[in-house]
Amino acid sequence: MKLTGRDANRYFARPEPNRMGLLIFGADAMRVALKRQEVIAALIGPQGEEEMRLTRINASELRSDPAALSDAIKAQSFFPGPRVAFVEDATDALAPTIKAAIEDWQEGDAQVIVTAKQLTAKSALRKIFETHPNAYAAGIYDDPPSREEIEAELTRAGVRPDADAMAALTALSREIDPGDFRQTLEKLSLYKFQDSTPATAEDVAACAPSSTEADMDDVLHVVAEGRTGEVGPLIGKLESQGITPVSLCIGATRHFRALHAAAADPGGVSSGIARLRPPVFGPRRDRMARQASSWGMARLEQALAQLTDTDLQLRSTSRAPAMAVVERTLLRLASMARR
DSSP: OEEOHHHHHHHHHSOOTTOSEEEEEESOHHHHHHHHHHHHHHHHOTTTTTTTOEEEEEHHHHHHOTTHHHHHHHOOOSSOSOOEEEEEEEOGGGHHHHHHHHTTOOTTSOEEEEEESOOOTTOHHHHHHHHOTTEEEEEEOSOOOOHHHHHHHHHHHTOOBOHHHHHHHHHHHTTSOHHHHHHHHHHHHHHTTTOOSOBOHHHHHHHSOOOHHHHHHHHHHHHHTTOHHHHHHHHHHHHHTTOOHHHHHHHHHHHHHHHHHHHHOTTOHHHHHHHOSSOOOTHHHHHHHHHHHHHHHHHHHHHHHHHHHHHHHHTSSOOSOHHHHHHHHHHHHHHHHTO
16 A cells, blocks of 8 residues: 555554555655654664564665565564564565565564665555555655654654744755754754753754854854954955855855845845745844845845956956955955945
């Protein structure tokens, strides 16, 4: 039988222990792995692997030893409890072997969990699980986690988000890969450990993945706020970290375009900030809203014109030191902000 959408997510969280098996397939190996981890943990519990109630079989092992899956299905553990036979990275070439192994499956045997890459509708492996009366097949696609999935993860972690934090997490889930998002939720649960107050957007921002863009943001905010004395030292720091002049110019252009879009929004700056993609949240959102209001649309257009000229100069045959060219432009913009 097929599992799709919400039904699949609910089944991953609370699988039926008396089923023969489950096939999870998809193009994104990380998403498939996360769902596989979730369903196996729900079946055998946190101590299942330590109690030898989980047998892992790689596809290459099963090709060299076709009886390995049959043996794992029938094997008994020294510890009581449900068992799982997990086949990783299966392909249609293994369909006959898997089909033969599950033909004599009986209640009380290990449940068979199989993962695979993207499979077509005519896949032999999919056909085995979709047509079996006591098994499921679930495709994992590149859609970001739903609000329901995020809320379920937070509930399991004991985290209670407020409305802004939930909006920030939903936006973040669409910007980073699922593995990084799962780590962010884990960090947030540790961040709020033994703290009964609701998680805020600031808490989410503190736990979100960091990158060199965060350091670049420091320079861009300093420029947009007219703090000319801080521009040079921060640029020197970025240069020592390997940030190129072109990257800095592109980052500045992106930042001022976002401010311009917010300032030009018919609904006002707050509405414009809310429409930005990728979205901004927490203190950064409030900071950019203040910058857009302070600059105004006309001066932001002048700033973008200067950045465009700088970008063209960087890409020309000019012999001027590239980082000095960018620094000069950013200092000019910082001076504009103070007028």
